[in-house]
Structures are given as structure tokens and as C-alpha cells.
Amino acid sequence: MTDRIGKKRAKEPNRWSNRSNLQTDAKRWVIKIGSSLLTNDGQHLDTTAIRAWVQQILQLHQRGVEVVLVSSGSVSAGMQRLGWTDRPVSLKTRQAAASVGQSALIHTYEKMLQECAQPENDRLYCGQVLLTHDDLRTRRRYLNARSTLRTLLDMNVLPIINENDVVSYSAINLGDNDTLAALVSNLLDADILVILTDQAGLYDADPRSHPEATLLTEVGAGDPMLERIAGGGGSRVGTGGMLAKVRAAARAARSGTSTIIADGRGPEVLPRLQQGEAIGTFIHARLPKLAARKRWLAGHLRSHGVLHLDQGAAQAILEEGSSLLPVGVIAVEGTFRRGDLVLCKDPLGRDIARGLINLDAPVAARCCRKQSHELADDPEVLEDVLIHRDNLVINDLLL
Numbered sequence: 001m002t003d004r005i006g007k008k009r010a011k012e013p014n015r016w017s018n019r020s021n022l023q024t025d026a027k028r029w030v031i032k033i034g035s036s037l038l039t040n041d042g043q044h045l046d047t048t049a050i051r052a053w054v055q056q057i058l059q060l061h062q063r064g065v066e067v068v069l070v071s072s073g074s075v076s077a078g079m080q081r082l083g084w085t086d087r088p089v090s091l092k093t094r095q096a097a098a099s100v101g102q103s104a105l106i107h108t109y110e111k112m113l114q115e116c117a118q119p120e121n122d123r124l125y126c127g128q129v130l131l132t133h134d135d136l137r138t139r140r141r142y143l144n145a146r147s148t149l150r151t152l153l154d155m156n157v158l159p160i161i162n163e164n165d166v167v168s169y170s171a172i173n174l175g176d177n178d179t180l181a182a183l184v185s186n187l188l189d190a191d192i193l194v195i196l197t198d199q200a201g202l203y204d205a206d207p208r209s210h211p212e213a214t215l216l217t218e219v220g221a222g223d224p225m226l227e228r229i230a231g232g233g234g235s236r237v238g239t240g241g242m243l244a245k246v247r248a249a250a251r252a253a254r255s256g257t258s259t260i261i262a263d264g265r266g267p268e269v270l271p272r273l274q275q276g277e278a279i280g281t282f283i284h285a286r287l288p289k290l291a292a293r294k295r296w297l298a299g300h301l302r303s304h305g306v307l308h309l310d311q312g313a314a315q316a317i318l319e320e321g322s323s324l325l326p327v328g329v330i331a332v333e334g335t336f337r338r339g340d341l342v343l344c345k346d347p348l349g350r351d352i353a354r355g356l357i358n359l360d361a362p363v364a365a366r367c368c369r370k371q372s373h374e375l376a377d378d379p380e381v382l383e384d385v386l387i388h389r390d391n392l393v394i395n396d397l398l399l
């Protein structure tokens with residue numbers, strides 16, 4: 001198995017972008033810290049380790065990196081507070097432990113952020129975000145979650161995300177936070193997803209049962225080989241295991257986000273990654289972010305409205321790759337909302353493009369034919385571009 005992977009890897013690095021550059025250039029990071037790492041024996045939060053990660057996150061912040069933290073640990077923290085020694089198995093006891101533990105978990109992060117703050121730097125506050133499966137599947141809630149997270153980032157706040165274990169029930173819960181972290185990476189178009197765990201990265205076999213296993217340094221997301229070597233479920237404490245991490249990397253790659261799996265106990269692991277060091281396993285997204293986004297858009301079947309374009313606007317988006325401005329739109333149809341997919345038609349009624357619109361339908365309707373300066377005083381006109389070119393996919397058949 002090692003040989004097969006070895007041969008493949010020997011050919012592949014040329015096809016991939018330089019990992020060191022990707023790491024140093026990444027401006028928005030989603031960092032996931034798993035249960036196995038956060039706890040001592042699965043029972044207590046390891047506050048010394050949490051302090052070290054908080055210090056590292058503060059360093060990233062100082063270097064202009066936006067960080068979103070996905071942190072497990074609520075069940076373990078709850079066990080600690082409740083004096084339980086065995087991990088709860090029934091859904092209701094697990095939910096109860098999570099309820100008690102989540103506040104302890106956030107309290108620990110807040111305390112560490114306060115203790116590690118440097119007087120010369122602005123204080124970094126954290127905001128708790130608990131998400132369920134439904135929040136990410138339902139378009140409206142998805143957009144709300146995205147907008148809240150973006151606002152927190154704009155306000156320079158560290159969002160700390162966990163699954164809302166108290167209301168998630170087994171049939172629909174995400175289960176492991178690797179999946180949640182990948183979905184959040186898609187939601188926010190993260191530049192990089194860093195999954196910190198209790199191993200140095202992804203090995204060609206489970207290092208617990210195969211001490212001779214070799215660490216893989218660079219692989220491609222979605223390679224079926226990875227699922228085979230990633231073994232089954234997680235450790236005694238963790239939920240998803242390496243398999244969930246490999247699948248999360250494939251999911252993150254859909255938005256062009258590459259993933260790093262690394263040892264969370266490694267000294268200064270986050271700042272060193274940010275400086276481009278080759279630590280852990282780098283899972284390349286293969287497609288650049290913009291191409292991944294456009295592919296996702298192209299596959300999005302359901303449109304919520306239509307924009308009728310004049311000839312100038314049709315030409316500008318088809319031939320010059322421009323964004324769509326309100327001045328080139330003659331009329332709008334449909335009851336779409338900001339963030340929905342809409343079709344663009346030219347004066348002959350042909351579907352020439354599809355894209356994500358920046359305004360709700362009534363606001364878009366009153367912007368038609370108007371120049372940007374005519375819209376400057378309208379508080380509901382949140383953007384002067386109707387569809388940004390990065391969110392626009394042209395109908396190739398017409399070119």
C-alpha cells in the first residue's frame with residue numbers, strides 16, 4: 001500500500017500549487033480542535049493545551065489572519081462538571097452533558113483570551129455559534145448563519161462553533177465536528193481548513209495499530225485511496241476518526257478549500273503552518289477557489305427569479321467577464337432574496353448566465369436602470385453590484 005501511495009505521490013506534486021505559498025497566503029482559516037485533543041482522558045478539558053492554542057490564534061490574528069474555530073469538548077466538559085467518569089451513551093444524557101459543558105467550554109476560551117491578551121493589542125473577544133444540520137441545509141438559515149459569521153469576522157471577533165448537541169437528534173445530527181468544520185469552510189469560502197488532532201497527520205495505516213505506518217505529507221482531496229487507509233471510527237473519545245477527516249477534506253475541496261491535518265500538540269503548530277512549514281498532511285483541493293465556486297454554481301439547479309438585461313449588459317458579462325450592474329437590467333421577475341440563484345436573459349430571451357444576486361427582489365426592482373450614484377442614498381441597497389462576476393456563471397453554449 002505504501003508503495004502504491006508512494007508512486008502516486010511522486011508524480012502528483014507538480015500538479016498542485018505550492019503548499020507553503022497556500023499556507024502563507026491563506027487569510028481565512030477554519031481551525032477544528034477535536035475531542036481527543038481537548039480533553040485529558042476524555043474527561044477533563046485540558047486547559048494548558050487550550051491556553052496554547054489561544055496564544056497561537058492570537059498570533060495569527062496579529063498577522064492579519066481571520067480565524068473561525070470549531071471546537072468540540074462540550075460533552076467532556078459536562079462530564080467534568082457533573083462528576084461523571086464514563087462517557088454518556090444515551091442521547092438524553094449526552095445532550096444533558098453537552099448542555100452543562102458548552103458553557104464551561106466557552107467560559108474556558110473566554111478566560112484564556114483574556115489572560116493571553118497583550119496590552120499593546122486590541123482585545124480579541126469570542127462569540128459562541130451553535131449550529132445544527134438544519135441550519136446548514138435550509139437555504140434561509142444557511143444565509144443567516146453565513147451573514148452572522150461574516151459579521152463576527154468583520155467585527156474582529158473569534159467565532160467558536162460547535163454542533164448544537166442539545167437540540168440535534170441522532171437521525172439528523174452531524175455527529176463529528178470534522179463534517180461541521182468542512183461545511184463551515186464551504187459556508188465562508190475559507191482559504192484553508194486546519195484539523196488539529198492527536199496524530200501527526202494522516203498515515204498510510206492507523207498508527208495506533210500499525211506503529212510502522214508512514215505519514216503522508218501531500219495528497220489530493222477525494223482520492224478513494226484515502227478512505228481506505230483512514231480506518232474506521234474514532235478513538236475512545238473522538239467521534240469521527242480519520243475517515244471523517246478525510247471526508248471532511250473532500251467536502252471542503254468543493255469550495256476550493258485545502259485541508260491540513262496536523263498534531264495539535266506540536267509546538268506552535270498554527271504560527272508555523274502560517275509561515276509555510278510543511279507540518280502534518282496537506283490535502284490539496286485540486287480546483288482553485290474560484291473554479292470550485294463556479295462549478296458549484298453551475299450545478300445549482302433551482303433558480304428563484306429572472307433578470308432581463310439590455311444588450312450592453314449582456315455583452316459586458318458575456319464578452320468582458322464583467323459583474324452585473326443595476327443600470328443594465330431592464331426588469332426583474334420572481335420573489336428571490338439576497339443570496340438566491342437567478343437567471344439572466346438577454347433581449348432575445350436567451351438564458352445567458354446564472355448567478356447569486358446581492359439584493360432582495362423588491363430592492364433589485366427599484367434599482368433597475370439606475371447608475372450607482374443614484375442608489376447611494378437607499379439604505380436597502382447593500383451593494384451597488386447586482387451580481388459579482390465571481391458569483392456569475394456564463395452559459396458556455398452561447399460563446
Ligand SMILES: Nc1ncnc2c1ncn2[C@@H]1O[C@H](COP(=O)(O)OP(=O)(O)O)[C@@H](O)[C@H]1O
Nearest residue numbers: 034035036197203205230231234235238241242
Ligand atoms: N490512517 C490513519 N492515520 C492517522 N490516524 C488514524 C488513521 N486511521 C485511523 N486513525 C485514528 O484516528 C484517530 C483520530 O480521530 P478522532 O479520535 O476522531 O480524533 P478527534 O477527536 O481529533 O476528531 C487517531 O487517534 C487514530 O487512531
Ligand SMILES: N[C@@H](CCC(=O)OP(=O)(O)O)C(=O)O
Nearest residue numbers: 034035072073074075177239
Ligand atoms: N459536539 C461534541 C463533539 C463531537 C465530537 O466528539 O467530534 P470530534 O471532535 O470530531 O470527534 C462535543 O462538543 O462534545
